[in-house]
Amino acid sequence: MQLSPRHVLSSLVLGTSLCSSPALAEMTKTLNLNGTTGLIDMPSGDAQDDATFSFSIGNIGPITRTTLSFQATERLSASFRFQAWRDWDAVIPGDAKETDRSIDLRYQVLKEGRIAPAVTIGLIDVTSRGLFASEYIAATKTFGDKLKVTAGLGWGRLGSYQGIGSPFGSRPPVDPVGTPNADQWFRGEAAPFAGVEYKINDSWTLKGEYSSDAYLMEDGERGLIERDSPFNFGIEYQRGPAVRFGVYSLYGSEVGLAFHVILDPKSRATGGIVGAAPVPVKARPARAADPDAYDGGWVTQADAGPILRENLAKRLAADGISIEDLAYTATTVQVRIRNGRIDAGSQAIGRTARALSHVMPASVEVFEIVPVVNGIGASKVTIRRSDLEMLEYSADNATLLRERITVTDAGAAPAFSLGDENLYPKFRWSLKPAVRLAEPAKGDIGLRLSGSYDFAPGLVLSGSIYKQLASNRDSASPSTSVLPHVRTDSGLYTEFGDLGLERLTLAWFAHPAENIYSRVTFGYLERMHAGISGEVLWKPVDSQLALGVELNYTKQRDTDGGLGFDEYDYDVVTGYVSAYYDFGNGYLGQLDVGRYLAGDVGATVSLDRVFANGWRVGAFATVTDVTAEEFGEGGFDKGIRFSIPFNWALGTDTRRGFGMTLRPKNGDGGARVDVDDRLYNSLREYHTDGLDPDWGRVWR
């Protein structure tokens, strides 16, 4: 028998689910049918634990709500919901199905104290045409460790049953659709709601509530459900920390079902990164004992360089690291590495330093490690070999090593470097299964053939072709947008461009001066647009602020996925001035001001929360001079995006992940050309704000 990491992993997964009980001693903050914190159909005053990311499906008769929620800070959370009403034509003829997308925001104004309840103010469906729009204030108090009581007041839908009057005036109709409906908020009839939650044990919870939603549209207008009673009750079952089910009796007539997946981006499902231990640092003999070992005469040997490079490459290959360049003197070595697999920059640096300790002659005291991204030296981490040797087994060696290293601008490769001949395959290709989702559980799967060829570090020809294998997308309907159809014809590109050339570009990346990085990309940039895109970024390695400018000239491609430009006859110059700011604790902000694809002028604000393990959840909004009417139902471009690294779920070394951008409504305003490898995010990982949060992995 042996201690295999895989067994460790499975025992940990098991352990986590078995050990979850003590953590639940405090009552779980549960989710409701809307995928937000609450009772059954009503919200509560609670908030989820910081950073909780949840995916929920709630079913109420012919209504299905699919919701993604993220607890962005301890108090603020946001949700994105797809709602579908089936049998929509039961009473009024028309489409058999109606769909709507909505965004919720909630803020916990008061945390639960010894006496004070938790109080949350929430806005449901803040920007769309208002099929689900409501606002509420809810208070929740826990009694002991078994009972929770919630009471609240709702407006909009949540004020539609047994109202108590309109404290803040009447509710105007939604106009225009797609912008925040601020003039509606907390207007019109208000109605009280309430509920209780009783925990039987760690797995089972009973819930009951009095709902203030009259389901006017579903019951009165459309005849979808019968609302016979305001009372809902049901039972929920928690399986491990991540999965929760609920079954309910709703409104005296319907059965409700809920399913939640609750993820914590901060802790890996496996409890830690698995994968083989690093090789130990190789100790040099003491200088007094073996002074000859420290003689620097080896640098004059002609074949020293190639031998060292080959030995180092062999050691680094085990960790998926390849060498871009190597330069040395008798006392210093600089190695430029490309990290293809390890998700943490600090761990890639640690593994490289360990390998150097085995390969470099004893006279080399200074290790300069330059992580290279797209041919650009992202930063230079300088480690003294004696620190590495001394701290390997010291207590708190991560902190101690961080104090002794420096992270600086990478600079140019030293003039005496060996060059990049035959160091890694210049031509790389892959054929992989791929998923393209238009929304959760809707999209297509297929095969993607990708290839790239490195002419020189930073000069790359690359492209990809995608063939759909299966799809459950709705068939594309022609866009009715009054703007140039720079984005709204995406359905046509999917339908007609099956076996389509996604990208074919020649890109040139450079680091022309200290703190300055540049990119020029030419060719078929994305599925819908082709042309040339250039970018310059200013980003000192230890700066929270970065500034960039981008300029693009693009033509719109044909929908057939080929090389032509005949269908649209549309070309445009777009460009932006961008500011990036790292607020700390993983919160990144970005502001772009400029001209967008439809020729509109405006600005984009985005805020992302990034985790050291690669999780990323963010939101963005673009306001341009396109009016809400011109944009269409969405009003202006906005949405949320997230990416989940596979290593978080599986614990293995991989840089791959799964990501999505979700918009309530696709429009042509505020659209940007989708170029690969924009500079900021690819470089940030190896700057201090990217390296420091998980620096401890340098010893992993």
Next chain:
Amino acid sequence: MKQLAAGVVLLAVLTACGNDKSGPNPMVSAIGAMAKDSVAKVKARKSGGKTGGKSVSVEDRRAELEKAGKPILRVSSKTLGQTSLLTVLDAKGDVLTWKTRDGATFSQRSGVLIQTRGLGADLMSAEAPSVGQLMRPGTSYRRIYYFLGDDDQGTRRTYDCTTTIVGKESIEIMGRSYNATHVSETCERPLGKLNNDYWIEGASIRQSRQWVSGAIGYVEFQRVID
């Protein structure tokens, strides 16, 4: 929808190909691992539960290990549900790093655990007592365990510890008996308590039961071959 489901199955069967080594396809490796495990289980069942076919006596096993002439550390863990024989990967001063066949490591300073790697919830480093300290019962000292916690950020647990001498005990390790002093280490912090046990023979630790991390819990070590 049916079409999509069929596609998902197809995808699971397909293995990515190419020379772009940006990491193994995790799904494929996970499925491969599961398949390997079940094949191994079936094989074990067929051979009547005995891995390797015939049973080997403890004495023979020890003789075999002694003949190889390499130091061996026997590690067992209830959490991990298994026992394994480790060899030395690295020796620096009083620190020995022991390696499992799968590439996980345990580093001990004179037998006191200071690091693990490759277990997932690893002990990244530790401020730990010396054997001399363990043998001074009643004096209190500080012990710090360093981990990677939430989102791989460094965390630590700091304890106040003391030891007591339980007494002389005769222990058996793979068919050989040793007379050792059983020392029990008790460590406390406001949020919890842990207990390490050592069986010390002269100035070196022959056998121990030491805490690794919250998820791994305790691991038992036995020095089989010196």
